[in-house]
Amino acid sequence: MIRLDALTKVYHTSHGDVASVSNVTLEVPEGATCVLLGPSGCGKTTTLRMINRLVTPTSGRITIAGRDTGSVDPVALRRTIGYVIQQIGLFPNMTVAQNIGVVPRLLGWDAARTRKRAEELLAMLALDPGEFLDRYPSELSGGQAQRVGVARALAADPPVLLMDEPFGAVDPVNREVIQDEFLRMQKALRKTVLFVSHDIDEAVKMADCIAIFRAGKLEQFAPPDELLGRPANDFVRGFVGSDRTLKRLRRIAVSEVMGAPNGAGAGPTVSTTDDLRRVATLFLEHGVDALPCVDESGRVVGTVTRAAVATRLGAR
Amino acid sequence: MLRTLSISMVPQRSLVPYVVLGAIALSIVWGLVASGMWNDMLRYRKDVVYLTKQHLVLVGVSGSLAIVSGVALGVWLSRPWMRRYAEATIQVVNMGTAIPTLGKLALIMTVLGIGALSAIVGLWIATLLPIIRNTYVGIRAVPHHLVDAAQGMGMSPTTILRRVELPNAMFVIFAGVRTAMAINVGTAPIAFLIGGGGLGELIFTGIDLQEFGMMLAGAIPTALLAVAVDFVFGQAQYWLVPRGVNPLRAS
Numbered sequence: 001m002i003r004l005d006a007l008t009k010v011y012h013t014s015h016g017d018v019a020s021v022s023n024v025t026l027e028v029p030e031g032a033t034c035v036l037l038g039p040s041g042c043g044k045t046t047t048l049r050m051i052n053r054l055v056t057p058t059s060g061r062i063t064i065a066g067r068d069t070g071s072v073d074p075v076a077l078r079r080t081i082g083y084v085i086q087q088i089g090l091f092p093n094m095t096v097a098q099n100i101g102v103v104p105r106l107l108g109w110d111a112a113r114t115r116k117r118a119e120e121l122l123a124m125l126a127l128d129p130g131e132f133l134d135r136y137p138s139e140l141s142g143g144q145a146q147r148v149g150v151a152r153a154l155a156a157d158p159p160v161l162l163m164d165e166p167f168g169a170v171d172p173v174n175r176e177v178i179q180d181e182f183l184r185m186q187k188a189l190r191k192t193v194l195f196v197s198h199d200i201d202e203a204v205k206m207a208d209c210i211a212i213f214r215a216g217k218l219e220q221f222a223p224p225d226e227l228l229g230r231p232a233n234d235f236v237r238g239f240v241g242s243d244r245t246l247k248r249l250r251r252i253a254v255s256e257v258m259g260a261p262n263g264a265g266a267g268p269t270v271s272t273t274d275d276l277r278r279v280a281t282l283f284l285e286h287g288v289d290a291l292p293c294v295d296e297s298g299r300v301v302g303t304v305t306r307a308a309v310a311t312r313l314g315a316r
Numbered sequence: 317m318l319r320t321l322s323i324s325m326v327p328q329r330s331l332v333p334y335v336v337l338g339a340i341a342l343s344i345v346w347g348l349v350a351s352g353m354w355n356d357m358l359r360y361r362k363d364v365v366y367l368t369k370q371h372l373v374l375v376g377v378s379g380s381l382a383i384v385s386g387v388a389l390g391v392w393l394s395r396p397w398m399r400r401y402a403e404a405t406i407q408v409v410n411m412g413t414a415i416p417t418l419g420k421l422a423l424i425m426t427v428l429g430i431g432a433l434s435a436i437v438g439l440w441i442a443t444l445l446p447i448i449r450n451t452y453v454g455i456r457a458v459p460h461h462l463v464d465a466a467q468g469m470g471m472s473p474t475t476i477l478r479r480v481e482l483p484n485a486m487f488v489i490f491a492g493v494r495t496a497m498a499i500n501v502g503t504a505p506i507a508f509l510i511g512g513g514g515l516g517e518l519i520f521t522g523i524d525l526q527e528f529g530m531m532l533a534g535a536i537p538t539a540l541l542a543v544a545v546d547f548v549f550g551q552a553q554y555w556l557v558p559r560g561v562n563p564l565r566a567s
Contacts, residue, residue: 075471077470078467078470079469085468087461089464091483092560093484094483095560102469137560162468
């Protein structure tokens with residue numbers, strides 16, 4: 001669990017003091033992904049960098065698993081926190097294996113264990129270890145490099161991962177693929193992730209909770225469904241966009257709105273694990289008001305109706 | 317794209333220049349033998365051996381001092397706490413580089429007097445400046461996000477310098493060292509003028525006496541030394557700069 005407590009960062013400039021982050025309090029449960037979202041210059045990156053103490057807070061406290069990070073040697077602290085940046089930052093003088101092995105080496109792992117860990121991580125990120133371990137970063141594509149960047153952050157199995165717009169430099173098609181891979185991996189690893197983004201769609205897709213920032217202040221901190229369903233103020237409403245209801249559909253599973261089977265006939269079906277985007281698409285394409293839902297074995301287990309969807313969207 | 321760019325900027329490593337040089341050297345030797353100058357030169361064999369040793373000491377001592385102190389000073393200037401003074405210092409270094417080497421030697425002589433010490437100090441300073449500049453510029457050119465990533469992963473400042481900044485600046489540092497050593501070897505004969513000894517003694521005396529055999533007995537070993545030193549540092553640059561950041565070894 002990560003807790004930020006009245007976290008504030010003030011920069012002294014020639015125009016006087018500027019609060020880059022002011023009085024931010026939030027709590028990210030263990031194993032959750034929290035996206036820090038907002039326009040550029042809103043303080044989200046500064047907040048992230050205070051967590052691994054690349055930026056020293058002016059006031060306030062950060063605790064990770066109950067331990068005040070201000071009381072720990074910053075260098076030792078950072079070795080227990082994975083860090084991924086937008087520019088990836090792979091060291092061009094080191095091979096992929098050496099890059100992934102940076103933190104293990106700092107922690108004093110032996111060479112064999114470090115190499116084995118690098119192989120394991122590459123395999124997990126869908127990169128063939130035999131092909132990639134001894135390549136240099138200049139020999140990787142953007143998507144491959146970002147996967148290695150994530151592998152490097154995970155190398156010493158840190159409980160916490162900080163990601164600063166990690167997929168921002170990847171092209172849209174590959175970004176979707178890497179996001180999906182990351183979600184799948186995160187399901188298994190359950191790291192506590194703080195993720196900076198300026199992309200509302202990415203945030204809705206990745207986050208368990210979203211923190212929206214404006215000018216250094218936390219405007220709203222809520223799960224994506226609540227944020228989209230009940231924006232706290234006009235700024236949040238404007239930021240999430242007028243299509244916020246459509247965005248919500250992505251994060252609601254069929255199983256959440258499914259009613260008892262009503263014996264609907266042949267035609268399209270949806271799976272209980274689909275999200276409501278597919279349901280809405282089928283409603284519109286086929287002009288129907290109800291769809292049978294099937295489980296993994298293809299058995300009809302329920303029905304989803306327009307009325308049920310409307311209730312779910314209006315309920316909160 | 318960056319890689320192709322750097323390839324086109326940096327000459328490909330090849331042995332062709334050395335083959336060309338060898339051919340020129342052979343034809344010169346043939347010319348010397350044919351004209352009878354070779355026999356004149358052989359008369360100075362003992363002097364050549366003695367003065368070459370002196371010359372190698374001048375180059376070796378001043379060069380290695382310059383490399384060690386130049387890299388150290390360049391690193392020191394690149395540290396965050398030096399940022400306020402670094403640019404101004406580099407400007408001074410640049411102005412220092414602009415002073416002709418002979419002028420530098422003369423200035424040193426007025427302070428330290430005549431002798432090998434003045435020569436070594438003069439050569440050291442002339443060699444030092446390009447090394448400081450390239451080390452500083454090379455380290456400052458390491459992208460900031462690399463240092464940020466290194467810091468964020470829990471590297472100490474010393475580890476960042478050793479494992480990130482220096483390796484990534486190494487190619488530029490080596491370029492500086494090569495330039496500096498070319499200046500050093502090229503200037504070493506002038507050391508004779510301030511009493512430093514070395515092969516310059518044969519060259520300058522040969523010119524004064526219009527003894528071309530004597531002059532060539534000094535000039536030819538000097539030229540060979542220049543080629544050898546450049547070859548050694550070229551090889552060092554090729555093999556010691558990590559492959560991932562070595563445009564000469566880009567696959």
